Amino acid sequence: xxxxxESGGGLVQPGGSLRLSCAASEFTFSTxxxxxxxxxxxxxxEWVSTxxxxxxxxxxxxxxxxxxxxxxxxxxxxxxxxxxxxRADDTAVYYCAKTADSGNYFSPTDYWGQGTLVTVSS
Amino acid sequence: QPVLTQxxxxxxxxxxxxxxxxxxxxxxxxxxxxxxxxxxxxxPRYLMKLEFSGNYNKGSGVPDRFSGSxxxxxxxxxxxxxxxxxxxxxxxxxxxxxxxxFGGGTNLTVL
Numbered sequence: 192x193x194x195x196x197e198s199g200g201g202l203v204q205p206g207g208s209l210r211l212s213c214a215a216s217e218f219t220f221s222t223x224x225x226x227x228x229x230x231x232x233x234x235x236x237e238w239v240s241t242x243x244x245x246x247x248x249x250x251x252x253x254x255x256x257x258x259x260x261x262x263x264x265x266x267x268x269x270x271x272x273x274x275x276x277x278r279a280d281d282t283a284v285y286y287c288a289k290t291a292d293s294g295n296y297f298s299p300t301d302y303w304g305q306g307t308l309v310t311v312s313s
Numbered sequence: 314q315p316v317l318t319q320x321x322x323x324x325x326x327x328x329x330x331x332x333x334x335x336x337x338x339x340x341x342x343x344x345x346x347x348x349x350x351x352x353x354x355x356x357p358r359y360l361m362k363l364e365f366s367g368n369y370n371k372g373s374g375v376p377d378r379f380s381g382s383x384x385x386x387x388x389x390x391x392x393x394x395x396x397x398x399x400x401x402x403x404x405x406x407x408x409x410x411x412x413x414x415f416g417g418g419t420n421l422t423v424l
Binding site for chain 1: 345346347349351356357358359362372402404406408411412413414415416417418
């Protein structure tokens, strides 16, 4: 069974930085497009960023563009999200998500991690 | 970019059926969507992908009680023989060249 295990969340002050990781297993990580999706307390799901299987293509939501960077290390089966200039409205549970179809950027999300909570507060 | 519209809430009785709707914005009516279930306090779970044609493909372990259909810009998730653990938020998702989009979610209450 596919496993996605996020880590790196925690409490950070406004303006600070945090790096999230997602360790993937039980599938060929290097061939799947991956995403980060977040959920603010009591709110719905919000797409954050997507990265292609090779890492050569990335996309970001307008709300995080210029502050967040998605990356991956296929040799370590790990997805990352570097978050800088954090704001209170970045407070959310951050989920790592896998797409369904190998090598296809235009593919639904079919597996989710358990999420890691990021709290931005002074 | 596409926009997905969902009713904020729905309710139905235990053992009955319900049909949830996700509507694609103008110009995007042919898009495929995915449906996800999020039970209270848990991570989302993928249910199915659903095409404009109405063809759908369910995720691993999704019960036969869950099905999908389409009509124009509307994508439906039907749940029959409602169980108590179907009480959850249901989100639709779609994707485009540079973005992924989620609907606002429908909170389903099983009475």
